[in-house]
Amino acid sequence: MQSKTQILVVDDDLEIRELLEEYLSKSGFGVSTVEDGEHLHRHLDEQGYPDLILLDVMLPGDDGFSLCQQIRKHSNVPIIMLTAVSDETDQIIGLEIGADDYVAKPFSPRQLSARIKALLRRVQVQEDKAPDTLPKTITFGDWVLDTLAHRIIHLENEEQHDLSGSDFSLLMLFLSRPNEVLDRDTISFATKGREALPFERGIDVQLSRLRNRLGDSGKYPQYIKTMRGNGYILAVPVSYEH
Missing domain, CATH: 1.10.10.10 (Winged helix-like DNA-binding domain superfamily/Winged helix DNA-binding domain)
Structure with a gap:
């Protein structure tokens, strides 16, 4: 039996973490959530890298930009940044430091799920090339x-x-x-x-x-x-x- 695609949600908003965990789980993904950079690194040390990371920009401690840069030193795991809807600067900075895509808040879980599936398809096509x-x-x-x-x-x-x-x-x-x-x-x-x-x-x-x-x-x-x-x-x- 093929294992589920694993997604890690990094967001300090409990309501968003619970919403995404419920919706993405129903969509067939395996979902883990953490609230900040400290718990992110602990999770990666214990569980390894997931198939995709949803990374909020505004986090306590190390922000999403810093965490994205830290991850990119060790892994090419697909990263989707969650940014403020009105701040195009956040979106541009995220892409410049190695994020693969971004979704502006507020977003619908359906919209985010579509972005996730699209990015994973791109990654799968690349991996399928022997x-x-x-x-x-x-x-x-x-x-x-x-x-x-x-x-x-x-x-x-x-x-x-x-x-x-x-x-x-x-x-x-x-x-x-x-x-x-x-x-x-x-x-x-x-x-x-x-x-x-x-x-x-x-x-x-x-x-x-x-x-x-x-x-x-x-x-x-x-x-x-x-x-x-x-x-x-x-x-x-x-x-x-x-």
Whole structure:
């Protein structure tokens, strides 16, 4: 019998924890809840990493941003940030430090469940790709991607960057379709498992973060170029080594 997908809810609001535990459990998930960073770390030490973490921004002690950064040092577990509805800054910061998606409060449990399922589908698609079907390394421009370690390495100065799950998915999308214009919905499906929302800033943040990693964040980027009104394109040669 297949075990349930495990979700860890981190929120200091007891009512929200109880609501999410009840709703997500009825949706077939295994759910654990903790109220702050101290209990989060204790849970991870005792139980290991779950399949997905719902992480509130406003927490006593270490806030959600700090905890997200701490988690990313050790794991690429999918993280959905729970942010204030009116604060776009929270949403952007969360994505910049490695969160995979965000849901603004107040939210409906049904909306949140849909986001969870979409993100888990994206992760499952990535995991279903057998290791022997992926190139061991992919060279593009002055960089090489280690597909097993999820790490990019500069060919000249050996600068290295580890990639979060969504960053890796975004880069793999471009590397699998070089010199092809990719629209925002295509990018959102690859990184979040869902269509892009109207006026959503998340894709812009992810692209900006990846460009920064590549040293390609100037006015005229050489790697990922913007095709105004159409999407984005990887404009450097790509080679694969199996």
